Amino acid sequence: MFSSRPAVHPVEAPPLTDAAENHPLRLRMKDVQGMPGTSGGLALRLVQFSFALSALCVMVTTNDYTSVTAFCYLVAAVSLQSLWSLSLAFVDAYALLVMRCLRNRPITFFFTLGDGIMSTLTFAGACSSAGITVLIGNDLGLCSENHCTSFETATAMAFLSWFAISISFMLNFWLLAAR
Amino acid sequence: MFSSRPAVHPVEAPPLTDAAENHPLRLRMKDVQGMPGTSGGLALRLVQFSFALSALCVMVTTNDYTSVTAFCYLVAAVSLQSLWSLSLAFVDAYALLVMRCLRNRPITFFFTLGDGIMSTLTFAGACSSAGITVLIGNDLGLCSENHCTSFETATAMAFLSWFAISISFMLNFWLLAAR
Structure with a gap:
């Protein structure tokens, strides 16, 4: 009966190795650039901020954007996004400076x-804005009376900013789900 | 040396229990309605399809939608989406009928x-379309000459269809990340 006791050691050892092998994703996730608290994440936030700010500046310089609701909405949206991205850029920079991890569940959520x-x-x-710009430029052919180039540039900048923030969203969502 | 042989059994047993405990999420995920191969998923696909088809029908019944590029684009987008949702509704129905699981990684991806x-x-x-509809209705006040109600209805249906498909997207993305 008691002769099998030494075999207790291998019983305790395997689960540790097994647990580490069961989570290759969790270990790999820490290296993915672009997530909160990484230099890639900070760069992504700065890209978002700069594109959103460019869209805002280009749209505001046209004096007749207020006559179209969609352009006013774009100005409001990119203003909000530039504030959000700048705030999170500061958070990322702080996390990098003090070497702090931003990977807990409430923060990621x-x-x-x-x-x-x-x-x-x-x-x-x-x-x-793209819909309105195409309507003015292509469908109605009123570009001579409107700032079509500015509208197009602001729209393109907003799309680029959206593309950068959607990468951040995907990475954060993946991090949230993979935990 | 050979007296410890019977202890081989407990060595093999614990990792199995441990592996099951390490994946509480994976076990829970199977119960979430709305994922592929569940009745909730089938219902979600049918909701997407019906809203997309409604948007398509309402927009096509206005004879002047072809003069605006954004409305033509909406018709193309909801046509594609209704085809996609209908196809996946059939896949879900088939999976439910033959009790087959649609949870492998390539399919989820x-x-x-x-x-x-x-x-x-x-x-x-x-x-x-919403941008154009607001421009026609509010900014220019041309609703008497256009089918504003139809444009608004088609846009609303497209938004509802988008909301339903984005739930499917979130659930699938979560399933992909949680594996």
């Missing part, structure tokens, strides 16, 4: 929710 | 990618 809302708002603004 | 592309296209179409 907050970032995912914010990125999701912001990307939806910016994409909606960019699409509605 | 394909569904996530398709849902992501379709939801982006439909949302872009809905937003650009």
